[in-house]
Amino acid sequence: MIYLYRPPSSYCNFCLFKRICCTFVTMSFQSEIVAWYLKNKRDLPWRGITDPYVIWLSEIILQQTRVEQGMPYFLKFLENFPHVRDFANAPEERVLKLWQGLGYYSRGRNMLHTARHVVSNYGGIFPSSYNELVKLKGIGNYTAAAISSFSSNESRAVVDGNVYRVLARYFGIEEPINSNAGIKQFANLAQELIADQQPSIYNQAIMEFGALQCKPKSPNCGVCPLQTTCYAYKNNKIDQLPIKLKKVKIRKRWFNYFVGITDGEILAKQRQPGDVWQHLYDFPLIETQEETPIVNAEFLLEIEKLFGKGLELRVLESRKHVLTHQIIYVQFFAIDNYIVNFNQHTDIKSVKIEAFKQLPHPKIIGDFIEKHID
Numbered sequence: 576m577i578y579l580y581r582p583p584s585s586y587c588n589f590c591l592f593k594r595i596c597c598t599f600v601t602m603s604f605q606s607e608i609v610a611w612y613l614k615n616k617r618d619l620p621w622r623g624i625t626d627p628y629v630i631w632l633s634e635i636i637l638q639q640t641r642v643e644q645g646m647p648y649f650l651k652f653l654e655n656f657p658h659v660r661d662f663a664n665a666p667e668e669r670v671l672k673l674w675q676g677l678g679y680y681s682r683g684r685n686m687l688h689t690a691r692h693v694v695s696n697y698g699g700i701f702p703s704s705y706n707e708l709v710k711l712k713g714i715g716n717y718t719a720a721a722i723s724s725f726s727s728n729e730s731r732a733v734v735d736g737n738v739y740r741v742l743a744r745y746f747g748i749e750e751p752i753n754s755n756a757g758i759k760q761f762a763n764l765a766q767e768l769i770a771d772q773q774p775s776i777y778n779q780a781i782m783e784f785g786a787l788q789c790k791p792k793s794p795n796c797g798v799c800p801l802q803t804t805c806y807a808y809k810n811n812k813i814d815q816l817p818i819k820l821k822k823v824k825i826r827k828r829w830f831n832y833f834v835g836i837t838d839g840e841i842l843a844k845q846r847q848p849g850d851v852w853q854h855l856y857d858f859p860l861i862e863t864q865e866e867t868p869i870v871n872a873e874f875l876l877e878i879e880k881l882f883g884k885g886l887e888l889r890v891l892e893s894r895k896h897v898l899t900h901q902i903i904y905v906q907f908f909a910i911d912n913y914i915v916n917f918n919q920h921t922d923i924k925s926v927k928i929e930a931f932k933q934l935p936h937p938k939i940i941g942d943f944i945e946k947h948i949d
């Protein structure tokens with residue numbers, strides 16, 4: 576067994592001289608991860624694909640999304656837009672409709688922007704180099720590293736949540752993964768580890784290892800090939816690593832939606848920039864500072880300003896919708912005998928119910944339509 580020592584550039588918890596890295600340990604880490612991957616990888620539709628456009632589709636769709644949830648969306652987008660030109664030619668409403676239910680709708684809008692940019696500025700040939708990819712809207716370091724390494728074997732290390740977890744636990748890194756120092760430290764270590772490796776295979780291997788083996792809760796340490804050299808396992812720190820700084824405060828909001836249907840038409844509103852669900856369609860809305868009972872005089876006055884005094888009102892349903900930094904408490908009211916001054920409230924439209932159903936909606940509105948509107 577030969578141990579080779581390198582200058583103190585890397586992190587190692589197996590050496591008496593902390594921060595002096597034992598090359599043997601890192602070499603064994605990489606080869607064990609790759610060997611594990613070749614044996615255990617999932618058979619996923621984007622696996623082995625080298626077309627940067629298709630990799631981009633899968634990577635953006637899978638951001639903040641579980642594989643099982645994202646897979647049908649990936650297949651749907653690929654079927655509808657087999658080439659980046661098809662994507663670029665689509666109207667925004669079609670893209671948002673296909674995206675409906677996936678959340679984080681800015682991803683869909685950014686994709687459309689990027690597809691059009693690639694057609695206009697790259698002749699429809701999706702870039703595959705890291706330096707070109709990071710210039711595109713919606714593509715950050717992680718996505719650029721993933722696309723460039725999977726499509727053209729560029730030696731760029733991916734660092735996603737799975738990679739943070741594996742590295743923090745195995746190497747015993749206690750720097751928070753969302754601090755500036757932590758981001759830099761993990762990025763440097765990941766880049767060191769990918770050197771001399773097959774970038775495409777190694778990147779996929781470490782991400783898959785984090786997703787299936789070194790899972791956030793109850794990792795499979797009992798059958799882990801890295802068990803004997805894993806810092807967290809040896810020091811009983813699996814539950815403590817990785818460390819993440821506390822999240823920003825969650826904002827609570829109360830949305831009161833008014834569902835008005837007359838003569839086969841429904842009142843609709845397109846959401847504007849600067850808030851959640853930009854450009855999607857919902858119903859006329861009054862946002863309040865707390866849950867407002869139907870008998871609240873101030874609330875009734877607001878409603879009358881929108882729909883006139885003869886209005887009849889009843890609560891249809893209440894729901895809670897959780898987003899990353901917001902919890903939205905939603906009440907749906909059915910309204911009858913309403914009058915809307917469309918000249919004054921230009922954001923409200925009366926549209927045929929069937930046409931309204933075809934528009935892109937936030938998931939909570941889509942679910943409501945499915946349940947309540949024939």
Ligand code: SF4
Pocket residue numbers: 741744745788789790794795796799800801802805806807808813
């Ligand atoms: S031993 Fe456990 S904590 Fe360590 S790398 Fe393996 S699965 Fe992760």
